[in-house]
Amino acid sequence: xxxxxxxxxxxxxxxxxxxxxxxxSGGSISNxxxxxxxxxxxPGKGLEWIGYVHYNGRTYYNPSFKSRxxxxxxxxxxxxxxxxxxxxxxxxxxxxxxxxPYAYFDFWGQGxxxxxxx
Amino acid sequence: ExxxxxxxxxxxxxxxxxxxxxxxxxxxxxSSYLAWYQQKPGLAPRLLIYGASRxxxxxPDRFSGSGSGTDFTLTISRLEPEDFGVYYCQxxxxxxxxxxxxxxxxxIK
Numbered sequence: 001x002x003x004x005x006x007x008x009x010x011x012x013x014x015x016x017x018x019x020x021x022x023x024x025s026g027g028s029i030s031n032x033x034x035x036x037x038x039x040x041x042x043p044g045k046g047l048e049w050i051g052y053v054h055y056n057g058r059t060y061y062n063p064s065f066k067s068r069x070x071x072x073x074x075x076x077x078x079x080x081x082x083x084x085x086x087x088x089x090x091x092x093x094x095x096x097x098x099x100x101p102y103a104y105f106d107f108w109g110q111g112x113x114x115x116x117x118x
Numbered sequence: 119e120x121x122x123x124x125x126x127x128x129x130x131x132x133x134x135x136x137x138x139x140x141x142x143x144x145x146x147x148x149s150s151y152l153a154w155y156q157q158k159p160g161l162a163p164r165l166l167i168y169g170a171s172r173x174x175x176x177x178p179d180r181f182s183g184s185g186s187g188t189d190f191t192l193t194i195s196r197l198e199p200e201d202f203g204v205y206y207c208q209x210x211x212x213x214x215x216x217x218x219x220x221x222x223x224x225x226i227k
Contacts, residue, residue: 047155047163047206049216060214096162103210104153106174108162 002027002034004097004109012091012116018084022097022109029078030055035100036073036080040093041111048093052100053080087116120144120209122219130227137194139222141207146187151210154183154192157221158203166205167192194224202226 008020022036029036037052051061053071061069070083084091095112098105121144131137141152149170155163165174167183170190180195194201207219 046220047208047218049218062215098162100210102168103151104165104168104208105155105163106165106168108164111162 002099002107004099004107006095006097006109006112008095008112008114010113010115012087012114013118014088014116015086018082018087018091018114018116020082020095020097020112020114021079022081023077023079025078029073029080030075032056033101035060036071037098037100037105038071038082039096039098039105041096042093050082050084050095089116092116119213119215120147120211120217122207122209122217124205124207124219124222126222127220128223128225130225131197132227133197133199135197135227137192137197137201137224139192139194139205139224141185141190141192141219143188143190143209147209147211149186149190152183152185152190153208153210155206155208156201156203157206163206197224199226 003025005023012018035052038050040048053059055073059071068085073080092115097109099107123142125140152170154167156166157163166177166181171183182193184191204221204223206221209217
């Protein structure tokens with residue numbers, strides 16, 4: 001079964017770019033049956049979909065993020081990435097990567113807490 | 119954009135009770151695109167139900183999903199101690215877009 005692991009800085013300064021990676025094991029990121037996804041959760045709050053990327057590079061983003069977000073896939077490293085620009089305190093959250101085989105998220109990473117603060 | 123509403127916000131029950139959680143969509147949706155998740159403190163969400171009524175791999179049969187159109191239900195037939203947590207419904211739209219409900223917290227009475 002697929003296993004996912006998020007990595008990246010736990011602290012980012014305001015106005016900077018948040019860059020996270022999700023390492024995939026137990027399967028190939030070139031599996032055309034998956035979209036590779038990012039979801040976040042503000043402290044004590046609900047879930048917010050950020051977007052997803054296919055291994056062929058096709059992306060779909062939540063319109064709320066569209067101007068700030070970029071997702072990509074690195075098939076050589078079997079991982080995918082999230083970049084979120086111009087971060088503010090409102091981007092403080094736990095960031096999850098997950099697999100989307102059809103219309104639901106079946107495998108999730110453990111989550112990476114990210115704080116935006118100077 | 120589809121908006122999902124869940125009720126109640128909190129459900130206080132005892133082990134052995136039956137739990138009924140509701141999820142309403144702001145407009146009619148295909149049941150193929152409705153899923154439910156369980157989340158416990160400090161952990162990632164876990165897929166319970168997809169396609170409104172199909173149990174995910176390894177999910178006990180005390181969990182069941184039903185509904186169509188705008189009204190969907192997650193039922194836990196007999197609560198076990200490990201079932202307490204927050205439950206989210208989720209819709210996948212054809213725009214495409216994904217939305218989550220605000221969650222229902224099931225806690226111990």
